[in-house]
Amino acid sequence: MTTTSPTGVTHELGVTGPLVDGTWLDKTSVGAVDHVNPATARVNGSVLLCGPQEVDAAVASAKAAHPEWRAMSPDRRRRVLQRVEELMLARVPELGRLMTLELGAPVMVSSALAHLCAGWFGYYAGWADKIEGATIPPSPVMVPGLDYTVPEPYGVVGIILTWNGPIMSVGMKIAPALAAGNCVVVKSPDLAPFTVAGFAEIALEAGLPPGVLHILPGGPEAGEHLVRHPDVDMISFTGGIPTAKKILDSARHTLKPVLLELGGKTASVVFPDADVDAAVAETVRSCFNLSGQGCNLTTRLLVHRDVYERVVQAAAAAAAAVGVGDPFAPTTALGPVVTAAARDRILGVIEKAVDSSRLVAGGHAVDPATLPAPLRDGYFVEPTVLADVAPDSEIAQHEVFGPVLSVIPFATEEQAVELANSTPYGLGAVVYTRDVARVQRVVPQLQAGTVHVNGASGQPPGAPFGGYKHSGHGREGGKEGLYEFLQTKNVFIRA
Structure with missing residues (x-):
């Protein structure tokens, strides 16, 4: 070997x-x-x-x-x-x-x-x-x-x-x-x-x-x-x-x-009183982990309208800063997707979604010229952020299994919960807020097997993991x- x-x-x-x-x-x-x-x-x-x-x-x-x-x-x-x-x-x-x-x-x-x-x-x-x-x-x-x-x-x-x-x-x-x-x-x-x-x-x-x-x-x-x-x-x-x-x-x-x-379609829900910088950093890190090829990665970012544009721009900047390339390099955070077919499917999903949303970062295969010579035929997709995504669109409802983040606005707490629960999945959710009372109201309403507040746990061995709805049972x-x-x-x- x-x-x-x-x-x-x-x-x-x-x-x-x-x-x-x-x-x-x-x-x-x-x-x-x-x-x-x-x-x-x-x-x-x-x-x-x-x-x-x-x-x-x-x-x-x-x-x-x-x-x-x-x-x-x-x-x-x-x-x-x-x-x-x-x-x-x-x-x-x-x-x-x-x-x-x-x-x-x-x-x-x-x-x-x-x-x-x-x-x-x-x-x-x-x-x-x-x-x-x-x-x-x-x-x-x-x-x-x-x-x-x-x-x-x-x-x-x-x-x-x-x-x-x-x-x-x-x-x-x-x-x-x-x-x-x-x-x-x-x-x-x-x-x-x-x-x-x-x-x-x-x-x-x-x-x-x-x-x-x-x-x-x-x-x-x-x-x-x-x-x-x-x-x-x-x-x-x-x-x-x-x-x-x-x-x-x-x-x-x-x-x-x-x-x-x-599977899952985990949402990060960002309220206006949240630590916005921390919420964006954590969501982007999760979404692009394993090139987006994970069931519980935060692939939806639901944001209150009061901080929406600030979050969109921050997410775009964070995506652009993700280290892409040789997976053996210690600074690389995003490697290739698993097959050429997976790459082509992901790019097709992005292309379709761009017709009804706003592309603010990525959206293409990685330019081979930016990669070391041995990697230029690899299956790399740019870390991608789409804003103004329709909640009922295909990309918001179903797994992409690629490095794609969908950003969706909301106006009220009730709407945030409704959007978080609107997919067939129920694996995870993340809530960002400093309001303890809001946490106590929102968390019981989320149809998810795991709910994190103000950041993920890293899945300790003693914590149970599983989903509601189409995310499985057990x-x-x-x-x-x-x-x-x-x-x-x-x-x-x-x-």
């Missing part, structure tokens, strides 16, 4: 493939595909894709391994997960480089996400020996005896990861599933399998028994077979709404539970995220 200096020519990832029963396979039933570095548009690795045959083998191994993993004393599971955290923290730079090479994510971002992933393993390691049930008090009409509950793992959990920063989902899904005593079969994304493979190597080194964790890079056929498999007891999925509907349709054949973390992170991977058994012992 070779990495380079910020302006180097060679970016190599080598070959990655499936991990089944503790062994990395060197061939699959589907075969290999090239992996393209989005920063250079050059092949930088090869991915061995999986199909139903590999899924069947992995599920069989996980099912066989589950009784021993479930029966392992919780303190031993805790120590294994703690060791995963320790090794991940020691290898954050290595994991960050993998993510930068496969996704073009700026190294400052990819390293931070790897660090977050390690934090979830440490957090859920602490829960492994603290999973408790409850004693049910007897009632006057109850037959005398002892009534209590026992939380139990599902068994084999299928985990389907999305390509945009899958290392976060590794921490939010795999860590609690393992802490709860489940075995997991992971379908990693074909666009971004290398970081997940790097994590799996760490997990094996940490002492995770063979059969407890399986990694299967693959496409839709592998994912559908995993969901339909009768020996998979639960599915956890992160991705888009169309795929989620297909997963739910496939899951109905076995009636298995499905946890869904889907929670990841925190105690709630652990209990998603447990089912409750009630036990009654007659006196």
Whole structure:
């Protein structure tokens, strides 16, 4: 595996493939595909894709391994997960480089996400020996005896990861599933399998028994077979709404539970008494993180008319100042989008939106002449700000999944809430105001799984994350995220 200096020519990832029963396979039933570095548009690795045959083998191994993993004393599971955290923290730079090479994510971002992933393993390691049930008090009409509950793992959990920063989902899904005593079969994304493979190597080194964790890079056929498999007891999925509907349709054949973390159209709501400079800086930073390819990024900026033009100009200036280019450069904040098709789709969305809004920053592919020579064929889109966006327009209602910020005015508090809630999504919202009473009025009205006030939290491991409406159901992170991977058994012992 070779990495380079910020302006180097060679970016190599080598070959990655499936991990089944503790062994990395060197061939699959589907075969290999090239992996393209989005920063250079050059092949930088090869991915061995999986199909139903590999899924069947992995599920069989996980099912066989589950009784021993479930029966392992919780303190031993805790120590294994703690060791995963320790090794991940020691290898954050290595994991960050993998993510930068496969996704073009700026190294400052990819390293931070790897660090977050390690934090979830440490957090859920602490829960492994603290999973408790409850004693049910007897009632006057109850037959005398002892009534209590026992939380139990599902068994084999299928985990389907999305390509945009899958290392976060590794921490939010795999860590609690393992802490709860489940075995997991992971379908990693074909666009971004290398970081997940790097994590799996760490997990094996940490002492995770063979059969407890399986990694299967693959496409839709592998994912559908995993969901339909009768020996998979639960599915956890992160991705888009169309795929989620297909997963739910496939899951109905076995009636298995499905946890869904889907898209978002998060709004920053700026009231006239807010710290406007801080609100703009935080919103722009979030919107252009991972080149706008994230579900909970603040892609809408709702601004009171009293400060609207000031915010529009500040957002345009902030976007123009975003460092764009080589993702290995420490000053780069915005790298490429994931594929040429994604770039072209994003530019098409912007072009359509310009007909009914005001373009104040960006709006085009990055001029290749401004990039180092090895990057001139990469998939770069300028950080873009559109003002006067119609609230019911396509760009305001649906995910762009690119570096595009839509600015929308409002006149009253009631209108601000209405606009914030006006999309099909309900993943997040941010409110900027110094008025505590307004916070207490507005926050309960926002249809969002996470609401931040005057700035984002950075997603600590103990905080639950998930959405309302079309943003999915279930929670990841925190105690709630652990209990998603447990089912409750009630036990009654007659006196």
